[in-house]
Amino acid sequence: MKTAQDIKPHNVVLIDGSPWLVQKADYTKSGRNSAIMKMKLKNLLTGSSTETVYKFDDKVEMVSLDKIDTTFSYKADDLYVFVDEEYNQYELSAGDLETVLPFIVDGMTDICSAVFFEGKVISVDLPITIVRQIDYTEDAARGDTSGKVMKIAKLANGTEIKVPDFCNTGDWIEIDSRTTEYKCRTKAPA
Amino acid sequence: MASLDSPSLPPPRATAVLRWDIFCHVIDNYGDAGIAWRLARQLVAEQGQQVQLWLDDLPVLAALVPGVDENADRQCIDGVWLRQWLPDWQPEPVADVVVETFGCNIPAEYIDAMAASERPVLWLNLEYLSAEPWVEGCHGLPSKLPGNLQKYFFFPGFTDKTGGLLREADLLAQRDAFQGSKAEKIACLQSYDVRPEPQAMLISLFSYEVPALAGWLDDLREGEPVCLLIPQGRVWGDVERWLGVEALAVGEQYRRGSLTLHALPFAAQDDYDRLLWCCDFNIVRGEDSFVRAQWSGRPFLWHIYRQDDDAHRVKLEAFLALYLASFSETCGAALRQFWLDWNTGAELGDSWRTLRSERTGLQPGAQRWCEAQSQHENISQQIVTFAREGLIIAPADLA
Numbered sequence: 001m002k003t004a005q006d007i008k009p010h011n012v013v014l015i016d017g018s019p020w021l022v023q024k025a026d027y028t029k030s031g032r033n034s035a036i037m038k039m040k041l042k043n044l045l046t047g048s049s050t051e052t053v054y055k056f057d058d059k060v061e062m063v064s065l066d067k068i069d070t071t072f073s074y075k076a077d078d079l080y081v082f083v084d085e086e087y088n089q090y091e092l093s094a095g096d097l098e099t100v101l102p103f104i105v106d107g108m109t110d111i112c113s114a115v116f117f118e119g120k121v122i123s124v125d126l127p128i129t130i131v132r133q134i135d136y137t138e139d140a141a142r143g144d145t146s147g148k149v150m151k152i153a154k155l156a157n158g159t160e161i162k163v164p165d166f167c168n169t170g171d172w173i174e175i176d177s178r179t180t181e182y183k184c185r186t187k188a189p190a
Numbered sequence: 191m192a193s194l195d196s197p198s199l200p201p202p203r204a205t206a207v208l209r210w211d212i213f214c215h216v217i218d219n220y221g222d223a224g225i226a227w228r229l230a231r232q233l234v235a236e237q238g239q240q241v242q243l244w245l246d247d248l249p250v251l252a253a254l255v256p257g258v259d260e261n262a263d264r265q266c267i268d269g270v271w272l273r274q275w276l277p278d279w280q281p282e283p284v285a286d287v288v289v290e291t292f293g294c295n296i297p298a299e300y301i302d303a304m305a306a307s308e309r310p311v312l313w314l315n316l317e318y319l320s321a322e323p324w325v326e327g328c329h330g331l332p333s334k335l336p337g338n339l340q341k342y343f344f345f346p347g348f349t350d351k352t353g354g355l356l357r358e359a360d361l362l363a364q365r366d367a368f369q370g371s372k373a374e375k376i377a378c379l380q381s382y383d384v385r386p387e388p389q390a391m392l393i394s395l396f397s398y399e400v401p402a403l404a405g406w407l408d409d410l411r412e413g414e415p416v417c418l419l420i421p422q423g424r425v426w427g428d429v430e431r432w433l434g435v436e437a438l439a440v441g442e443q444y445r446r447g448s449l450t451l452h453a454l455p456f457a458a459q460d461d462y463d464r465l466l467w468c469c470d471f472n473i474v475r476g477e478d479s480f481v482r483a484q485w486s487g488r489p490f491l492w493h494i495y496r497q498d499d500d501a502h503r504v505k506l507e508a509f510l511a512l513y514l515a516s517f518s519e520t521c522g523a524a525l526r527q528f529w530l531d532w533n534t535g536a537e538l539g540d541s542w543r544t545l546r547s548e549r550t551g552l553q554p555g556a557q558r559w560c561e562a563q564s565q566h567e568n569i570s571q572q573i574v575t576f577a578r579e580g581l582i583i584a585p586a587d588l589a
Binding site: 026028033034 | 217218292293315317318319320322324327328331332333334335343477495497498499501504505
């Protein structure tokens with residue numbers, strides 16, 4: 001058990017036997033040194049989301065989910081197949097992968113964590129930093145190297161993210177998978 | 191009403207009259223009991239509900255409500271069943287609607303009984319009043335708790351997306367009648383042995399301790415006459431030091447230059463309303479008197495409850511952002527500076543003089559704010575609607 005004020009985004013809490021991913025957790029002082037925690041939760045079994053409020057000192061049950069290293073193998077029909085080092089296959093739907101789906105691309109070599117609840121795979125976590133290639137972006141404006149001017153870039157699967165103006169089509173970039181924000185340019189993965 | 195996955199819908203209730211248990215733990219001062227009492231009384235008188243108010247400090251309520259026996263385990267006042275909330279909880283039937291005020295921890299045995307109840311029970315937490323924008327996003331949200339219980343957060347507030355404010359249905363009519371009658375005002379003041387000069391500005395002062403009070407009182411000695419009415423409370427210590435007296439006593443009057451001070455008794459809720467209605471400017475504190483000052487239609491200063499990390503400053507600014515829109519720019523700026531100076535312990539002389547120079551614009555602004563707020567449904571109306579929807583009462587039962 002944790003108190004609600006200690007809950008952070010990416011924690012998983014157990015409510016009525018279901019694991020809920022904390023997507024957002026806002027601590028707010030209410031009155032007389034009391035506080036509330038407003039959270040956005042996603043049910044890891046059904047994919048549904050909800051908002052909820054707790055008193056700061058309410059007890060909340062935490063869940064430690066089992067995780068196994070996997071890599072993305074292929075997509076078959078609507079299922080995304082990941083394999084572990086013993087070649088066990090884990091199938092997930094697009095709904096299961098909702099938050100990481102924009103960064104699932106063919107040929108990706110990231111070591112991903114397949115997340116299990118009661119023996120069933122329910123989602124996949126990407127590494128915090130992932131490397132992707134820009135499939136297309138407008139040419140850079142001449143002279144701006146500050147990184148403050150941003151533009152849209154498309155990845156191979158159509159996902160759009162904001163990158164500095166000096167980035168070019170074909171560049172490899174690091175992305176923070178938690179925030180989906182550009183971090184820096186980098187070399188192509190070996 | 192928001193809910194988590196797969197709510198199990200309770201069956202329709204047989205009647206629109208619900209049984210309410212309101213729990214109130216007095217943390218400090220009078221606001222806890224005062225607010226819980228107002229809600230209980232309005233639910234009974236205006237919404238026809240059956241209400242028990244469980245209070246763990248009856249003497250506090252006895253100071254606010256005449257007729258309360260601070261020792262009685264069970265008594266009925268204005269149709270509200272008032273119960274002593276003792277540490278040793280004895281089993282009680284669970285109500286239809288359970289309200290914990292300000293997140294007080296209701297007895298574990300009672301929570302167990304709620305969880306075990308075959309009838310649907312709606313559990314509400316009546317939260318603190320705040321004008322901050324986040325309140326709109328939290329009002330009415332559920333809190334999923336262990337044991338298959340779900341509690342809803344009910345936030346009072348100043349917009350249509352909140353639970354509103356506590357206001358008796360006939361309050362403004364009563365106020366208008368009072369303020370329209372010179373005789374009523376004179377009678378009210380004379381009941382405190384207050385006979386102000388005709389041109390005197392009447393100010394009520396019910397605040398927490400104020401570091402810079404002495405400087406402000408010095409300022410009031412000069413210029414136009416001021417009659418300062420000070421109900422017994424925490425600010426008395428500052429007043430005593432300024433006067434150089436050991437202890438103020440109720441009924442005492444002091445004259446210093448053009449300032450007359452009156453030490454008034456602690457006022458019961460209804461008496462305090464009339465005092466606010468009498469005055470040209472009110473200085474109030476906490477939450478309950480803060481709201482009553484707004485319903486008085488008179489300009490006021492809010493001495494906000496101090497919190498760690500200056501959280502109260504954010505709340506003060508949030509309210510000012512709404513409130514001052516009812517005033518002219520210069521008038522609003524003057525009010526704002528006086529409020530900030532008072533609440534930060536700054537010297538008050540300059541901002542008070544500026545505020546006085548804007549005096550003619552204060553009253554219309556306060557009236558506009560009050561009028562705008564009175565357009566919203568009050569808490570008792572909204573909380574009953576919320577409860578009925580939460581318990582899925584069939585429309586025919588609402589007639």
